[in-house]
Amino acid sequence: MTKGGCSFEEHYSNCGYSVALGTSGFTWEQINTWEKPMLDPAVPTGSFMMVNSSGRASGQKAHLLLPTLKENDTHCIDFHYYFSSRDRSSPGALNVYVKVNGGPQGNPVWNVSGVVTEGWVKAELAISTFWPHFYQVIFESVSLKGHPGYIAVDEVRVLAHPCRKAPHFLRLQNVEVNVGQNATFQCIAGGKWSQHDKLWLQQWNGRDTALMVTRVVNHRRFSATVSVADTTQRSVSKYRCVIRSDGGSGVSNYAELIVKGCIIHVEVKVSMSSGGPDG
Template sequence: MEGSDLDWEQINTMVKPSLDPWIPTGSFMMVNTSGQQLGQKAHLLLSKLKENDTHCIDFHYFLSAKDGANSGLLNVYVKVNDGPLGKPIWNVSGMTTRSWNRAELAISTFWPNFYQVIFEAVTSGQSGYIAIDEVKIQGHPCTKSPHFRRLQNVEVNAGQNATFQCMANGQTTFSDKLWLQVKKN
């Protein structure tokens, strides 16, 4: 993918054990940030989905770094209709977990749209590992995470804010009120 400097590696410590105690055990996808310059990226693209529904993306992530270092940043994007990458819908950084953590992301798309989930690891310039495992695309809404609402070209999750720029023409007075209404299709 354009903008990708590194590759995700498929690791299986059951077949090839690692002597590094900072690498998790099992079979998973990983980016080794050790020896990499600050800001290098690795993209892992899931298959494109075209369904008129809400899906739940369920996955586990693992961040590990030696001696309190920052392994980097893990972003998740939803690319709609081969459009621009936009802003991440979820990310985690600076936190060494040293254990597997679970995340659920609710994604909605409506015909004729299709979308693609992209995992991005961004290096911090320090030694560490960023890993994901057990990525599942479920054909139903998430059980714990509220779903996103698409407002114009912005996806907003419950509890998040969206910023829009509006322009009004004409004469107004101090007592005039401007109401913003979302048109539902």
């Protein structure tokens, strides 16, 4: 399987994956029901990664980390997820993060919560980060008190072609303005636009700003703009475009907002009279 992908039929570490132990031992576990059958009918069959939210306080988190990836061309990451419980209540939330060049984790680019799935559901990630930059995908499960159940992930693939449903962003360009001016980013994406899609601008530290104007260029391309108003030196950062569609999420490269200081010209006019103090 391509680097970054994993079917979990062998140990996840053989795929370059790792797990980070969460609060009070809350963590992802590798399950293989063919080798060790599970008695709980809410657990799916097969080999996959899973968290058990039973008996957990709300807000406990566990992380499953993919290896860092460097891709040269447009590609797609897809995966399957599963939410189940015996009482049909949602067991919590599943968030996906895309961390670039070892930077901050930021906010999720994709998430699902408040559901119980009818079997496995596929989602896509269209990540427009290319060599020499690298990125890491992180799956985060979040528990919900009083909602025992299971969250599972399986069949992660890195595909050498665009996603079928999640739109792909074209390269986001840097923006340079003077202090006090509005900075406008234009996010251009290939794919079909739906009025149900959610677009936003995500700052390097994770702060999100909704995209306000969307324009359909043609049936396979659309653009959206967002402004960072009244820029100051605090506005200097890296920003990227994110879209959440029915099939998954698209994430652009990070672009820089450069804010230049104003140069204030002060003109002093000195008027001298030709006479003395008395004129």
